[in-house]
Amino acid sequence: MDLIKSLSASENEPITCIDMHTCGEPTRIILKGYPSLTGTLLEQRSQAKAQYDHIRRRLMLEPRGHFDMYGAILRQETEMTNTGEADIGVLFTTNDGYSTMCGHATIALGRFLVDTHDLDVFPNRTKLRFDPEERTTQLRLHAPCGVVEVTVPTTDDGSKSDPSRPVSFTSVDCFATGLDISIQLPNSPLWPSNFSVVADFSYGGAFYCFVNVRQLTFLENGLRNFDMDVVNQFTRVLKATINGDGELSYSLKHPKEDDLSFLYSVILVDDTLGVALPGSQGAEAGLCFFADQQVDRSPTGSAVSARLALAYALGRLHMGDSWTYHSLVSLKRRDEAAFVGTVLEEVKLEEPMKYPCVSTKVQGHASYTGHHVFIIEKDDLISNDGFTMERFAK
Template identity: 80%
Template structure:
């Protein structure tokens, strides 16, 4: 396009992205034009936050994105790619910042990294391992939380992904951090004064708080409810947890301080959902993460956390699988659900209150588009981003 050619000589280099969705949740994969970053992956994450956050805002928020957009920045060189333990690295972006793990984006990235043959963008593409017997290709993805192993169904020669079969990934170590914790909420017109709830906390690459919606008289079920009330409640609960020093242990990572923050509150409905073939049961969830961003998918890293939680509660054993629905899969298509499996209990060198497990998550991702985003020199809004919600606050 001539307009792209003309703008490429300006002070703002065009940025190329592949857009995908996993069970309805978007992933904007930034493949070219992002500034170089240095150091370990966590150091690159810090550098992106401090020096290039306007680019995250430019691509995630309006006028190029929207309040619930999600992104992934490919990192060709990290400490794990240098050591040969990983094929490529990634940073995840939200409407508010940079998350430490993302299951839905990992599923999308698995397909894309198999399908691309651009060695400048993915230098290790030719090193991917093809299992011709199973018809799968193996991708080792370095996420900020650690190494995530992705198995992508492929055509016979391994050159293209097979979208008819689900992508699976194996989690980092996952563990519960708090069971049946009572939390009192501040007064609000929506709920009674001195209102208390019981919550669970768990880690699946990020820290999550889980609340069974059946204990909330103002919501009661995920089959039909008030989204505005759900937003008010989860926002108030997250703020209450963050402001209570006695609860800081439920989102403290045993090894990395950069991973120690509460990422999300999820409303769970254990009485809702149909099991996928091969799973023992089903439940549903509604995830509010980052700045009250709503996940359209069942939330992959949260499914890992939920499996670790179920294992700690002794509701699931090693080898058990469970189906996790989002609002999209409940209303539109069961194929938009995730299936999670507890693979094994793992021993780590740090004393833990609850057992640590490896999990496997499977789901489907699809392509939605290809974009080259530009910023005209005279565009007074284009080098940043905004949300209408933010303008009203």
């Protein structure tokens, strides 16, 4: 520790992190050393963007991270923790900014926040609700999209998490915003001229666009065997096209918060792949591109909530139904790396929406991968701000 202090630049505190993964997708949990933020959680998010974005880049990108790194900044005090409606807050970080919800990180945080007994990191740890019969602990996580209820399996005494059983969370309100929307794409040598796709839009804490691979002629084998570069270019163009079309803005409009009203991700869906886990009515696979074309290794927890709301709106799932959602990792490795999503109930809103609003449950497994203390040497001009090799090629 003395060496770390001596090497760190005087104006930069060492930053302590725990690294975890959920079904292969990383979460770098920032525990100590991040600058103080003030105001509501959304105001803290804006402050982090405006004043401390270099720290996000430093921790997410090279040489400490990589293009597909993901992070979570713990916020011990928010407006919801102050009123007792939440136990702790969090800001989620990507390769290019700050997302509004993240299911895979929520699952990882559930385990960590039960396992830690450091009251500087988690002041409300002793207030968590332990159920000795179910051997689970409940916590309320304040994400930018709202408060998410997390259920963490534990040991008999509740002192630490039980990794053999999945963590689950109950979503914020989820709803479809657009069904069977035709989108004309710019011409490209990668797909036929005058090519259009039919997409669905849905919200699960963030806004998602879903495209079934069966309509993509350049994906003859769906997600079984494909060219990742072509798919990367396709989803990038599709996202830009949607963002550039004002007539589609309604599909990305949150009813209460403008800060939540943006397209976070495009997901390609292959409903011919995947094994249903016990208790599920069926399975499908998805490939998620989010932020600046990050590829999610997990099935994407908030997207599972959005997909459940979409399936409910389409009449494909009903209250109490469960579905298994696979990523490329769970398809190739173990079925247990998949997420299971369940439609819990329909939510009645003060202002009716075009499609039903539902609450959902998503469950999956997370594991620890490391513990880091990151520093900046005062003469290190390269890593004070992170970089990616992908951006050098643009």
